[in-house]
Amino acid sequence: MRGEVAAVSCPSCGAGLMALGGGRVVLQVCAHCGAALDAVDNYRLLKTFADRRRPASPFQLGMKGQIAGIDWTVIGILGWAETWKGERWNWTDHQLFSPTHGYAWLTLEDGHLILTRAWRGPLGPNWITSQTVELAEHPPTIRARNRTYTYYETSDARISYADGEFSSVAMVGDRVQSLCFLAEDEMLTLTQTGTEREVELSTWPQQAETWASFGLTSLGKPWRVHPLQPYRPWPNERFLGATGAVLAFVSLIMGLLLLAQGEKVQPVMQPGASRLAFEAELPITHTRGLIRLVVQTDLYNAWSGIDVEITDPDDAPVFQTAREVGYYQGVEGGESWSEGNQTLSISFRPEVAGNYRVSLDVPEGGSGEGVEGSPIRTMQFLAYQGEAASFWMWLVFAISLPIAGLTPLRSWLHHKARWRGSDWSEED
Amino acid sequence: MTPARIIIVLSAAATLSGAWWLSANGVWGESTDLDRSIRTGSGGNTFTQTSVK
Amino acid sequence: MERRNCLKCGADLGESFRWARMVNCDHCGTAHVLRDAVFTVAGSSGVLHETPGLVHMLQPFVTPKGTFDPVGMVRFSYGRGAWDEFWALDEAGSGAWISVDEGDIVLQRPTSDKDLPHFPPALGSTIGHDSEDWTVTEAETARCIGFRGQLPEAFELDEVFTFVNASCGDGRLLSGEFHAGAATWFIGPWLDSFELGRPG
Incomplete structure (x- = not known):
């Protein structure tokens, strides 16, 4: 082998440099002194940076790991800062190199790891500028890779730190404006510097596996949902949702069946002391369910007090009650209104079967503010036994609905959380 | 079928049958204004709900 | 060694x-x-050491543009690195060049456009082809450092030539090679290294 071998050392501080990347590395920043060196032109000193605060990243130059089944080496670390409306965001890009797949970025942002690589395929339309976004009435979209990406945000970030090797010239202090477009599981980033246009494609790799493959422990569960984060259902969530849907259907059917339960009891009527008063004997044959008494009146813009007393087959009083029934109707401002009820309904549970005695009296009533004799002209008395309290089933129905809608609801909330960071507003 | 799924199905079945039993027996279906104190033997008229509009 | x-x-x-x-x-x-002498040359076709890559000789691979079987390869050195050009046959037996450089993969076939320049255009200049404006993004010299297998044209070891790459932003790359006044142009799409697979 002919040729001369030369050690690569920093021309600024003399420290030995590591070359981990391949032939497309154009910039090397000395980890020791921060000198930016032209990797293509014999490590010529381009610039030195005095202010060097390494971003808090557990990734180190030379670390190896696997993402999407591809072996990568961390060859460069780039710190980013963005300020907008007084808020500040920081994230760290790690330049990755793979001999088979070339160069990519692993971004650490809010505890999320994002894999970004160049995308050179066709776009429809060819390009979108920030002017297009500003003038658009609706969020602009881009077609690529059989997906539609919708405008998400414009990022205007500044490089705050650089260390290692890079496949593009990235100097501390450089500002980069990019337009981000989001599809369900991928983000396209359009960056234009001068005449050079670059499209990058970002995905959210399996987080735990990625951390582990680089020999690191995750920074903990991120508190914020990342726009690229896929919806992850709970274990058995879809099964639970399906069960909820079945429960809703069955409880609806059962509720209707329960409403239909109960049979009419033919009362033996005896007139009482006054015009509307009466005594009725109810032959109750079974004790399951409820007995329901219904008194239908013809009250109209009037009220009436109704007293009811019940005794059981042993002639012992079961209960007594006094109700007021009233029904009012009118027209106000062209709209008709009504309030109150013409019907009285009383339910109770029988403890024994046999003949129950109902005594009903109508002691008072009126059609205005005053108290006078009852305005009821005719009255009908009905009785039922074995009626169900179906509200239990309606309660089950009500509970089963959100369970059935669990996945749609959660994925909608997830979708909302993913798009929360978008800077699109309809007033733009 | 995993234990978690068995639990889900069993609790759904238990909820349904429980609701059916409570409904069919009319539990808590009584009117709430029924005065049962006479039955307990007070003998007095506790008829206090005289309606005056 | x-x-x-x-x-x-x-x-x-x-x-x-x-x-x-x-x-x-x-x-x-x-x-x-290693400066100056890039790779040791032994024999007339050069020594091609196995390098890590996605495409290998006689190992068919699947792309969104079809399945290809690389039957020949040429290695060129440029700047600090080297790239491989594979002559690969598609299912119909028709050949195409697939160039592989650290994950950057392009599938190109010769273009018969007579209006394309016969001399290397300058970096950053624009050329017209296929009703599009193509901007020259790369203009460098390369040297052939080895070849093997079946190739559609003759290669000469250590031959130095100029090449340019131009793009119009539609996912295709237009490349020109210039040997002593003669120009050959190739055109075709970038292939996503993440979308390459083995057949079956």
């Missing part, structure tokens, strides 16, 4: 320079570059 020692700490660098131009010392991490 001549062995090298680290210029910083003296540790043995082993035979790492066999196929790489750049080697890190295992002991102190210092990088070493």
